Amino acid sequence: MSSSSNARKPSGLFRNLSAKIASVPMVLTALVVFVGGTAWTVLYSFTSSKLLPKTNFVGLDQYERLWSTRRWLISIENLAVYGFFSMIFTLVIGFTLAALLDRKIRGENVFRTIFLYPFALSFVVTGLAWQWILNPDLGVQSVVRSLGWESFTFNPLNDPDIVIYGILIAGLWQGTGLIMVIMLAGLRGIDEDIWKAARVDGIGTVKTYIRVIIPMMRPVFVTALVLIASGIIKIYDLVVAQTNGGPGIASEVPAKYVINYMFRAQNLGQGFAASTMMLVSVIVILIPWAYLEFGGKKRG
């Protein structure tokens, strides 16, 4: 970590001064916003702050209230369902599309461009587009009915039991392209000789993918998993645009709960507690990952 060749050695603080000045924004962001802001929010989640942040500490009251609020429990359940399916489908679809594109096909660029364009669109645009397609009176449901299947019912956005799957459809459409691109890059990094060896041994294509290629792509899958997971926890604008949490509170999600309590319901303490829970869930995901990625290397 030596600084680049300096002839003179002025006093420590002023050495390399320009670089230090250039790093001031990073230092401020890292210390004040990321570390300071996080610590502040966690600290104030133990207070009874309402409209303004106050320092009357009430222990775990906010958390007790949080975990006994139906809206939060629904949010967590939705996040779990959305997260579980989003994780599985994004990985499966992303990998399958990448594998199909990797079969030396014609028009690869055209297909890749089509699979990836939804990712360029915002969640608001995605949510509104799918809100329209899933419109019960004029959308897919009515088209299928008009084709003669009168009893066809597919109205997820107005059915509290399945509304989260309606959001999942939109989320998958938007996000699978990204994972496909990452998987494709991973597949391109695999030695051609592996395929030749598999062919010599008479192993079929699908079997080669499952037995040989996927295990080799472990780091790529880990990256994809982290990306998907951090996207899932953030999910907010898609829900706001597509259902606004409705019908009723059936499609609420944690990020929306936080914003609602902090900026609409003027119950800051609840918002801080809920956002701290989001932070905890990220830590729970990140620590095993960091351990696997970096902990192993030090020992090995």
Added chain:
Amino acid sequence: MVDAVIPRGPKPRPRFSRTNIMLYGTLIVVAAYYALPLYVMIVTSLKGMPEIRIGNIFAPPVEVTYQPWVKAWSEACTGINCEGLSRGFWNSVQILIPSVILSIAIASVNGYALANWKFKGSEVFFTILIVGAFIPYQVMLYPLVIILREMGLYGNIWGLVLVHTIFGMPILTLLFRNYFTSVPEELFKAARVDGAGFWGIYFRIMLPMSLPIFVVAIILQVTGIWNDFLFGVIYTKPADYPMTVQLNNIVNSVQGVKEYNVNMAATLLTGLVPLIIYFASGKLFVRGIAAGAVKG
């Protein structure tokens, strides 16, 4: 498929083998599914309301009308305000330009310092920055409200510019740092011998060499900031709302009769900027989004 006796070289594949038909068939069906929403948005935005009410959303317009686009741009209402999406568009432009310039300027210089001018503790701060990128924004939203309020920037466009600069910093710094690290060190040393300092090397050597990475950063930031909803809704006042927020307010407003054609025209208008960038930039866009993923 007859087994040939020549084992060398890739096996030539007949054009209409069963595998090929399945392969292309699957790809075409999936591609149609991915393209469908864009198609539906376009045809809906070109139909009149009577045609939408009786017709099928997948049918092309019988009578093409551009009225919904005009209305979405200049007449659509949010509450009592009926100036259309154009206001949101110009707000977004006003937010976008300084945000992109500021965030890239700061992150590129920062990445350069981290790559070529390491100082005691620089790696520690960089690590905090990268780990911080995983913290849910919700945790830092309110502290930032307080910071912006203290600085007198809460509720105006410059506050939002600062927020975009802050949250763009981890990914952009990573992008630039990795790029500058790959620049041959001899070049840097030669410039040092010639007496060039921190800024001299940055402006005269690093900047001209790294235009592609700047383009990648610009693509990343323009699409990211244009598509932002969360920061826009929290850090600006309704008069300054970016296009995404205004779009949501127009389409999801409860008053009045739903005009799906106007809604879809408005949605397309909002998606147009990132779509144009996406289709025009091609591989660079892919490089931009993969940049964050490479480090894994």
